Amino acid sequence: MPRLLLRGFAGFWQEIHSRKIEKLAVSLSEVVTWSPETQFSVGDGMKLSRCLVAFIVSLFCVNVFWAQSAPAPKAVVIRAGHLLDVKTGKTLTNQTILIQGDKIAGVGSDTQVPAGAQVVDLSNSTVLPGLIDAHTHITMTTNFGYSRLAISVPREALNGARNARVTLDAGFTTIRNVGASGFTDVALRDAINAGDVPGPRMLVSGPPLSIAGGHCDNNLLPFEWHVQNEGVADGIEAVQHKTREIIKYGADLIKICATGGVLSKGDDPRASQYTFEEMKAIVTDAHRLGRKVAAHAHGAEGIRWASEAGVDSIEHGSYIDDAAIAAMKKNGTYLVPTLYLADWFLENAERIGTPAELIAKGREVMPAARKNVARAFAAGVKVGFGTDAAVYPHGLNAHEFAVMVKLGLTPLQAIQAATINDADLLGWSDKVGTIEAGKWADIVAVDGDPLADVTTLERVKFVMKGGEVVKNLYAK
Numbered sequence: 001m002p003r004l005l006l007r008g009f010a011g012f013w014q015e016i017h018s019r020k021i022e023k024l025a026v027s028l029s030e031v032v033t034w035s036p037e038t039q040f041s042v043g044d045g046m047k048l049s050r051c052l053v054a055f056i057v058s059l060f061c062v063n064v065f066w067a068q069s070a071p072a073p074k075a076v077v078i079r080a081g082h083l084l085d086v087k088t089g090k091t092l093t094n095q096t097i098l099i100q101g102d103k104i105a106g107v108g109s110d111t112q113v114p115a116g117a118q119v120v121d122l123s124n125s126t127v128l129p130g131l132i133d134a135h136t137h138i139t140m141t142t143n144f145g146y147s148r149l150a151i152s153v154p155r156e157a158l159n160g161a162r163n164a165r166v167t168l169d170a171g172f173t174t175i176r177n178v179g180a181s182g183f184t185d186v187a188l189r190d191a192i193n194a195g196d197v198p199g200p201r202m203l204v205s206g207p208p209l210s211i212a213g214g215h216c217d218n219n220l221l222p223f224e225w226h227v228q229n230e231g232v233a234d235g236i237e238a239v240q241h242k243t244r245e246i247i248k249y250g251a252d253l254i255k256i257c258a259t260g261g262v263l264s265k266g267d268d269p270r271a272s273q274y275t276f277e278e279m280k281a282i283v284t285d286a287h288r289l290g291r292k293v294a295a296h297a298h299g300a301e302g303i304r305w306a307s308e309a310g311v312d313s314i315e316h317g318s319y320i321d322d323a324a325i326a327a328m329k330k331n332g333t334y335l336v337p338t339l340y341l342a343d344w345f346l347e348n349a350e351r352i353g354t355p356a357e358l359i360a361k362g363r364e365v366m367p368a369a370r371k372n373v374a375r376a377f378a379a380g381v382k383v384g385f386g387t388d389a390a391v392y393p394h395g396l397n398a399h400e401f402a403v404m405v406k407l408g409l410t411p412l413q414a415i416q417a418a419t420i421n422d423a424d425l426l427g428w429s430d431k432v433g434t435i436e437a438g439k440w441a442d443i444v445a446v447d448g449d450p451l452a453d454v455t456t457l458e459r460v461k462f463v464m465k466g467g468e469v470v471k472n473l474y475a476k
């Protein structure tokens, strides 16, 4: 009993001390589920249970009383000269955003400001929700072909720590990472959540699923090296097992390679790789286990099959045709085009030693993608914002906006893709994507009006994540 009391007191003291009342339920369940059999004989169980219940109830009362009398969490107030409501497209003037702890507590022109609140003056800028990038490879760098073989998994993790900081500085407070080796993305996400390294909130896929020899396999070395990427699985049973295994090691979502790709050796971007039945098996398992599915797909048939199999988003969509557009509209599948990368890649690929085969594929696929994606925009498919950052240096993510606008979206639609649409795609509409009470205080600010010049988002001057100011070029 003394050990139990000690454990209970220690746990509750910690809660009271940190004043996190919402964690109380978790602490309670930890105490309740603690098994007395591990410390006591079975005969003592009943007496112990009654004693335990009385003990918990008394501690609960004490804790509620103490928590009620505890001071409120740190308050921060943002004076926003212009505030873009990304839902309506209206720019509101002279708004006050009240932040308590890591959440937005209120927003409006007559918001009450608590005494002693820290005030952030953004009265000369336009304030909008933290941006979301739904397609990054945060642990990877611009190494394609054989130069990628020289990067170890530990080095990849360290690259991720650097790239996460750069991405957050660029105004991206949330990312969905779709492919990394050795679960480096899981480790990075956890390190960021623990406050060990700065970076955006991350939803991660771990290694992408691929057929043997597919885009997401490693096809660089001959047979005797026996090299295969971690996500390779063929056939229904194998893809089911791989999906479960990837979730076991910490993935928030599943990424699959439905067709060939550009930056891989020996495969054709237009060719379907996974069969419809394999994709259906992956999606069924992933959804049952509460994970969304993102499908890399260039070729039209693979896009259509993936959409019909129930994936949540098509990444790239380079050869999307009318039938694929119709399937995506019917199924409500998001299109996450990655377009700006063409500008950087086609200019720099030779200089950085990219193999000729990959450059040739890029020259063919990337311009075609712009033409076809423009047609998909015009047809009204749901659009998410993604970049494939790693195909160009991290931090340039916001260059995607201007290309989306060039291909037919309005600046507001492009901004909505990177806020409310991506929040919906990630399943985080109640957490991120707008500046509203109850959401995480993820906020950015720029000079000028992004609805008039969307490139202003390439020069984000203020970034707040979870109520903490991580960048403020306006500070005197």
Ligand SMILES: [Zn+2]
Residues within 6 Å of the ligand: 135, 136, 137, 178, 179, 388
């Ligand atoms: Zn990618």
